[in-house]
Amino acid sequence: MAWQRPMKSWVKAMNASAIARLQSDGPCSAFLMTMWRPRFFCPAGDAVLASVVLEALKEQVQQLGGPAAYVESPVVSIDRAKKTVTTEDGKTIAYSKLVLAGGIWSNQILSLMGLPLLPLVTSVEQQTYYATPEGTEELFSAGKLPVVLEHNPSPEPEMKRRGGYMIPHVSNGVDGVKFGMHRQGPLMDHEDFPMVPGAFAAAQRYFACAGTRAERLWSQRWPEEEDSHLREETDAFARRILPDLSIEKSELTMRCPYDQHLYADEDFVVGVHPEDPDIIVVCGFAGEGFKFGPAIGEMAATLVTGGSFAVPESVQRFRLNRPSLLLLS
Numbered sequence: 001m002a003w004q005r006p007m008k009s010w011v012k013a014m015n016a017s018a019i020a021r022l023q024s025d026g027p028c029s030a031f032l033m034t035m036w037r038p039r040f041f042c043p044a045g046d047a048v049l050a051s052v053v054l055e056a057l058k059e060q061v062q063q064l065g066g067p068a069a070y071v072e073s074p075v076v077s078i079d080r081a082k083k084t085v086t087t088e089d090g091k092t093i094a095y096s097k098l099v100l101a102g103g104i105w106s107n108q109i110l111s112l113m114g115l116p117l118l119p120l121v122t123s124v125e126q127q128t129y130y131a132t133p134e135g136t137e138e139l140f141s142a143g144k145l146p147v148v149l150e151h152n153p154s155p156e157p158e159m160k161r162r163g164g165y166m167i168p169h170v171s172n173g174v175d176g177v178k179f180g181m182h183r184q185g186p187l188m189d190h191e192d193f194p195m196v197p198g199a200f201a202a203a204q205r206y207f208a209c210a211g212t213r214a215e216r217l218w219s220q221r222w223p224e225e226e227d228s229h230l231r232e233e234t235d236a237f238a239r240r241i242l243p244d245l246s247i248e249k250s251e252l253t254m255r256c257p258y259d260q261h262l263y264a265d266e267d268f269v270v271g272v273h274p275e276d277p278d279i280i281v282v283c284g285f286a287g288e289g290f291k292f293g294p295a296i297g298e299m300a301a302t303l304v305t306g307g308s309f310a311v312p313e314s315v316q317r318f319r320l321n322r323p324s325l326l327l328l329s
């Protein structure tokens with residue numbers, strides 16, 4: 001598979017002027033000269049439409065597993081003694097191994113199963129699609145602009161990292177250039193997203209959003225409205241990367257949940273649950289999970305079936321029982 005090739009054939013470490021030369025006729029070449037160090041360029045990088053990918057995956061599941069393999073009804077109970085899953089429409093499905101890929105609902109589902117929760121915290125982030133000036137879509141499209149992912153320093157040295165990203169205009173997607181900040185949204189203090197003891201205090205100490213949002217850190221309801229703090233951050237980011245793009249006019253602003261975690265690292269959470277060897281948990285992607293879907297799926301399949309892992313070190317790095325930043329009194 002393409003993504004199993006050594007990383008060096010896909011990603012080049014380059015200095016800023018070399019990257020800027022590749023995009024010398026593009027509207028963000030001046031910004032590319034100023035990027036944070038180190039800089040990596042992936043010539044194969046591009047944007048994909050998630051909705052199209054999800055439909056294709058659904059078709060694959062149905063083709064390979066038959067119509068019964070894809071169930072839309074929510075899971076309402078899981079009996080670990082009998083090894084069954086029951087859905088809202090009354091179906092009971094037996095399992096030998098169960099992969100739980102519940103995103104921001106992972107702790108809710110673990111609690112349903114009577115298993116200890118993980119140090120997960122849900123945040124609600126935001127993306128803004130800034131309108132391209134009339135007749136200039138092509139200039140701001142993927143043919144002219146790279147996707148930019150920027151890792152920013154933490155507001156306090158002990159805090160986790162934050163970042164921002166820009167995705168060029170994609171002709172069959174939402175109009176405009178997409179900007180978002182990583183891990184700067186409010187955190188959810190809500191029963192739908194249960195947290196382990198110590199997570200509340202640890203999030204206030206270790207999450208970068210605590211250093212930038214001050215009293216606007218926690219939200220007790222799902223925020224639907226535009227977040228002014230995040231809008232200011234993406235406005236500043238857009239102004240810096242693409243000064244020719246007007247930040248006044250946006251095509252769309254979306255809110256988007258992230259499943260963040262309080263492990264003492266920035267890795268994903270993929271492994272066997274320490275209290276039940278038949279449960280494999282896959283979560284903690286903090287807004288970066290989609291692009292790693294095939295690799296994570298393969299890792300989960302290997303955890304179920306056995307065999308050798310494509311990236312052996314991921315087993316230790318992503319395991320569930322690793323050191324956390326929880327503050328226990």
Ligand SMILES: Cc1cc2nc3c(=O)[nH]c(=O)nc-3n(C[C@H](O)[C@H](O)[C@H](O)COP(=O)(O)OP(=O)(O)OC[C@H]3O[C@@H](n4cnc5c(N)ncnc54)[C@H](O)[C@@H]3O)c2cc1C
Binds near residue numbers: 285
């Ligand atoms: C707007 C937006 C933009 C993003 N852009 C990017 C990007 O550019 N690149 C990138 O890599 N990542 C991106 N992400 C992040 C990426 O989408 C996530 O990291 C990824 O989807 C996580 O996958 P997951 O399977 O862990 O969780 P999810 O995709 O959240 O899947 C969890 C699933 O569990 C289901 N579920 C929950 N409870 C139950 C229940 N009781 N019964 C049955 N099902 C249940 C949910 O319905 C959901 O389908 C973005 C996220 C958002 C919201």
